[in-house]
Amino acid sequence: MLSDPPLTKRQLGCLCLLAGSVLALFTLGADLVGAGRFGGLGPVQRQALAAAGLLAAFGLSLLPLGHRPA
Amino acid sequence: MNPAAHPPAALPADPPEPPRPVPALAAPAPAGARQLLAAAPRPWRMLAVALFALALVALLAQLVIYGDYARALFRFPYDYDQGEGFELYDTVLHARGEWPYRDSQVFPFYTSIYPPLFHLLTVPLVWAFGPQLWTGRLVSFTASLLAAAALGWGVFRASRNRLVGGLAGLTFLASNYTFHVGPLFRQHMTMVAFEVLAIVALAEIDRQPGRAWRRQPAFWLGLAGLLAAGFTKQLALATVMAALGFLFLRGPRRAILSGAGLAAAAGLLYLGIDLATGGQWTISIIRANLNAFDPNQALAFYRQWMQLHLFSVVVAVARLAYEIYLGRLTVYGVWFAAALANGVLSGKFGAGESYFVTTTAAACALAGVALARLWEQAPRRWQRQGARASAVLAIAIPALYLAQARLNLHLPTTGPVYGPVARLLGVPTEAGYYDSQGYTQLGPHPTPADIAAGDRIAALARAATGPVFSEEAGFMFRAGKPIVTNAFPQLVMYQAGLFDPANEIAMIEAHAFGLVILRAQFYPPPVLAALGAHYQPLTEIQMNGFLYRLLEPRER
Numbered sequence: 001m002l003s004d005p006p007l008t009k010r011q012l013g014c015l016c017l018l019a020g021s022v023l024a025l026f027t028l029g030a031d032l033v034g035a036g037r038f039g040g041l042g043p044v045q046r047q048a049l050a051a052a053g054l055l056a057a058f059g060l061s062l063l064p065l066g067h068r069p070a
Numbered sequence: 071m072n073p074a075a076h077p078p079a080a081l082p083a084d085p086p087e088p089p090r091p092v093p094a095l096a097a098p099a100p101a102g103a104r105q106l107l108a109a110a111p112r113p114w115r116m117l118a119v120a121l122f123a124l125a126l127v128a129l130l131a132q133l134v135i136y137g138d139y140a141r142a143l144f145r146f147p148y149d150y151d152q153g154e155g156f157e158l159y160d161t162v163l164h165a166r167g168e169w170p171y172r173d174s175q176v177f178p179f180y181t182s183i184y185p186p187l188f189h190l191l192t193v194p195l196v197w198a199f200g201p202q203l204w205t206g207r208l209v210s211f212t213a214s215l216l217a218a219a220a221l222g223w224g225v226f227r228a229s230r231n232r233l234v235g236g237l238a239g240l241t242f243l244a245s246n247y248t249f250h251v252g253p254l255f256r257q258h259m260t261m262v263a264f265e266v267l268a269i270v271a272l273a274e275i276d277r278q279p280g281r282a283w284r285r286q287p288a289f290w291l292g293l294a295g296l297l298a299a300g301f302t303k304q305l306a307l308a309t310v311m312a313a314l315g316f317l318f319l320r321g322p323r324r325a326i327l328s329g330a331g332l333a334a335a336a337g338l339l340y341l342g343i344d345l346a347t348g349g350q351w352t353i354s355i356i357r358a359n360l361n362a363f364d365p366n367q368a369l370a371f372y373r374q375w376m377q378l379h380l381f382s383v384v385v386a387v388a389r390l391a392y393e394i395y396l397g398r399l400t401v402y403g404v405w406f407a408a409a410l411a412n413g414v415l416s417g418k419f420g421a422g423e424s425y426f427v428t429t430t431a432a433a434c435a436l437a438g439v440a441l442a443r444l445w446e447q448a449p450r451r452w453q454r455q456g457a458r459a460s461a462v463l464a465i466a467i468p469a470l471y472l473a474q475a476r477l478n479l480h481l482p483t484t485g486p487v488y489g490p491v492a493r494l495l496g497v498p499t500e501a502g503y504y505d506s507q508g509y510t511q512l513g514p515h516p517t518p519a520d521i522a523a524g525d526r527i528a529a530l531a532r533a534a535t536g537p538v539f540s541e542e543a544g545f546m547f548r549a550g551k552p553i554v555t556n557a558f559p560q561l562v563m564y565q566a567g568l569f570d571p572a573n574e575i576a577m578i579e580a581h582a583f584g585l586v587i588l589r590a591q592f593y594p595p596p597v598l599a600a601l602g603a604h605y606q607p608l609t610e611i612q613m614n615g616f617l618y619r620l621l622e623p624r625e626r
Binding site: 004005006007012047061062065068069070 | 318319320321322323324365394395398399
C-alpha cells in the first residue's frame with residue numbers, strides 16, 4: 001500500500017498560502033480579460049481580495065508550527 | 071457508556087487528593103460526568119449537581135415547548151411557512167412517479183428548485199394518508215430529533231461524557247432557529263440531519279487511526295450521509311467540502327480518491343435526473359438558485375445568530391483556535407469553520423435564518439466536545455490545581471448551558487401552563503408568544519381562528535370557476551383545485567432571465583383564473599401588473615398574522 005501520511009501544519013499553511021495567492025491573482029487578473037462591470041476594483045473583487053488576504057495570512061501563521069499533524 | 075470501562079466510583083466522604091501526574095502512555099480511560107462530579111469537593115459537587123439539574127430542566131422544558139409547537143403545526147392544514155404547500159406538491163408528484171422539475175413557462179407554470187430526497191422520504195406517508203401537510207412536518211420534526219441525538223452521541227463518543235453530550239444535543243434543539251424551522255414541511259432540517267450523521271460517522275476515523283478507511287463502516291456511512299444531504303438541499307455543499315477537507319488532513323491520497331468516488335456517484339445521479347427531466351433539473355436546481363446577493367443581509371444574520379448563540383459560539387471559536395494552533399483539527403472543528411463561512415450565503419435573495427442551522431449544530435457539537443474534554447483533562451492538565459480546576463468546570467459548564475438556554479428562550483405566553491411560566495420568567499405576555507429573537511413569523515401556535523380563516527379562503531377557492539392562481543398551495547389541496555404556479559421560484563427565475571411570463575400573462579388577461587390569492591406578492595413585476603389590471607379586490611382575510619388578498623376577475 002502507498003504511504004499516505006497526514007498533513008502537517010506547515011503543509012496546511014503552504015496550501016492556504018498558495019490558495020490565497022492564486023485567488024488574489026485570479027481576482028486581479030479578471031480586469032485583464034475584461035470581466036466585470038466596474039472600472040478598477042469592483043465590490044466582488046474587493047471581497048475576494050479580502051478573502052484571499054485572510055487565507056494567505058492564515059497560511060503564514062501556520063508555517064512556524066512545523067511538522068506537527070494538522 | 072460502557073460500564074466495564076467506567077466503573078461507578080464510590081463517592082468520597084472527603085475532598086480527594088490532587089491526582090498525580092500520569093505518564094502519557096499510561097493515560098487512563100476518559101472519565102465520565104459521574105466520576106468527575108464525584109471527584110469534586112462536597113460543597114462544589116452539590117452546587118454543580120444543582121446547576122446541571124437546572125440546565126437539564128431548562129433545556130428539557132424547551133424540548134417540551136418544541137414538541138407542543140410541532141403538535142400545533144401537525145394539526146394546522148394550511149401553509150404555516152410560505153412554500154410548504156409547494157413542497158407537498160413536489161411530494162405528490164413524486165408519489166405519482168412524476169418529476170417536479172418542469173418547464174415553468176407553460177401551464178400550470180410550475181417547477182421545483184429543490185433536490186428530491188426529502189420529498190421521496192415523505193412519499194410513503196402521502197401514499198398512506200393522502201396529501202397532508204403534517205406528513206412532511208412529521209418527517210422534518212423527526213429529522214431534527216435525530217440530528218440532536220446524533221450530535222449528542224458524537225459528543226459522548228469524543229469525550230465519554232454522557233451529561234455534556236445530552237446538554238449539547240438539547241442545546242441544538244433549543245436554538246430559536248431549530249425551533250422555528252424544525253417542524254415545517256421544508257427539506258432543510260432533513261439536510262441538517264444527514265449532515266450531522268455524516269460528520270459524527272466520519273469522526274470515528276480518528277478513533278481507529280490504524281484501521282483502513284475502506285474497512286470502517288462509519289467511513290462509508292459518512293460518505294452516504296454526505297450524498298444524501300446534497301440530494302436533500304444544495305446548501306449541504308459546505309459540509310461535503312468540510313468532510314472531504316478533514317479526510318484530506320488525515321490522508322490526502324485517500325481523500326482525493328474518496329472525493330472522486332463521491333463526485334462520480336453524485337454526478338451519475340445528477341445526470342440521470344437531468345436526462346429524465348429533459349434538462350429542467352439543471353435549470354431549476356442550479357441556475358434558478360444563483361440569486362442576487364446583499365452583504366448587509368448576511369451581516370444582519372451573522373449578528374443575530376451570534377447574539378442568540380453567544381456562549382456556544384465563543385466556546386466553539388476558542389476550541390477551533392486551540393485545534394489549529396495547539397492541538398489537531400478534528401472533523402467537528404473543520405465542519406464548524408466551513409459552516410461558519412457558508413453562513414455568508416444567507417445574504418442571497420430569499421435566504422433566511424435556516425441557513426445558520428448547520429452552523430448551530432456544528433457550534434453545539436464543537437462546544438460540547440471542548441467543554442467535556444476540558445473538564446475530563448483538567449485534573450491532569452493542571453496537576454496540583456487540577457482538582458480545583460475540575461470543580462470550577464463542574465460549575466461553569468452547566469452555568470454556561472443555562473445561560474445559553476436563556477439566550478434562546480421562546481415560549482407561548484398565554485394559557486393555564488404557559489401564562490404562569492411566562493410571568494415567572496418575567497417575559498412580556500401581551501403578544502401571546504415570546505421569542506428572545508424578537509419578532510418572528512415562525513413560532514406562535516396557529517389558533518382556531520387561523521384555521522377558520524384558512525377554511526374561508528379554501529371555500530372561496532372551491533367555489534371559483536376554473537383554476538385558482540394562488541401564492542400558497544395548501545388552500546388548493548383543501549379546495550380540490552390544481553396547483554398553478556410556484557411563486558418564489560418563478561420570481562428568482564424571472565430575475566435570472568430563465569422565466570418569460572408571456573404565457574402566464576396571456577391567461578391572466580383572458581381571465582382564465584376564477585380567483586387569485588396573494589400573500590407576499592412574490593411574483594415577477596409584469597405578472598403582478600397584469601393581475602392588478604385584470605383582477606379586482608374581492609376580500610382580505612387574515613391568517614397567521616398575514617393578510618391574504620383575494621382578487622376576482624374585473625368586469626370587462
